[in-house]
Amino acid sequence: MTTIVRRRKLGMSSAKGIVEASTTGIQWVRSDNPIPHDDLYIRWGCTCNLPNKDAKVLNSAKAIHRVSDKLGFRRILDEAELCPKTWFKQNDIDGVAIVERGAVIRTATHHQGRGLWFSKDPVFIMDKATELDAGNYYINEFIDKVAEYRVFVVQGRAVCVAEKTPGNPDEVAWNVAKGGRFDNVRWDAWPLKAVKRSIEAFDLSGLHFGGVDVMVDKEGECYILEINSAPSLTSPYRQQCMAKAFDWIVNNGSDNLPLIEERGGYNKFIHPAICEKARL
DSSP: OEEEEEOTTSSHHHHHHHHHHOSSOOEEEETTSOOOOOSEEEEESOOOOOSOTTSEEESOHHHHHHHHOHHHHHHHHHHTTOSSOEEOSGGGOOHHHHHHHOEEEEESSOOTTOSEEEESOHHHHHHHHHHHOTTSEEEEEOOOEEEEEEEEEETTEEEEEEEEEOSSTTSSSOOGGGTOEEEEOOGGGOOHHHHHHHHHHHTTTTOSEEEEEEEEETTOOEEEEEEESSOOOOSHHHHHHHHHHHHHHHHHOOOOOOOOOSOOGGGGTBOTTTOTTOOO
């Protein structure tokens, strides 16, 4: 059997939707309840101990901690040049870039668009950094985005893509918790460059699955924001896609699939559980 293990107050509707759509008998349990002795566990943002030490685990505790450390993972993305230009120390800040384009300063730990400030005033940014103390923030160049997506990735392949529609497009953070929504994107309308960048970032995470947040500017450049190890699945379609991918893993194994560099449209990025014509 396969069991999704989730934390209290995290991912209940997502786990239920996956279980209902699964054809291999996936079940779910909350981590503060007895966890069954199973062959495969799916950690839904949960790092608790598991009873079967020999079981296969999708999303190791180490990988979950890696992406949950927003500051640490932003360093990894910055080194790979996959995110907006980011500064981690006051002495490294580019004041000219802040005046010209603005900057966003974020607390090292944040969620739902909280712990975020935007300014074109280098003095404000410096003062806010001093207030937060070294190691408790990062600052990145402001990107005037025209679109933002969440790419749901399993084994290094996309299973579905959702576009964020903000409640207020003038907000710096287009967060669903602030009144926005996710709209599913058809395969033939997938933003392929954004999908490719998302998979490149995913490959740095160590995860088996996750939701990658990526934004696109008016020149078509793509920038990774973060990766969520317990991505909210608010639509039956996304729940079904994730269930299909997990069922595929049950039957075919959990190794990540290689990124295909040649041209080929969405078929080179889509998970084989979702499309029979997916390239392997």
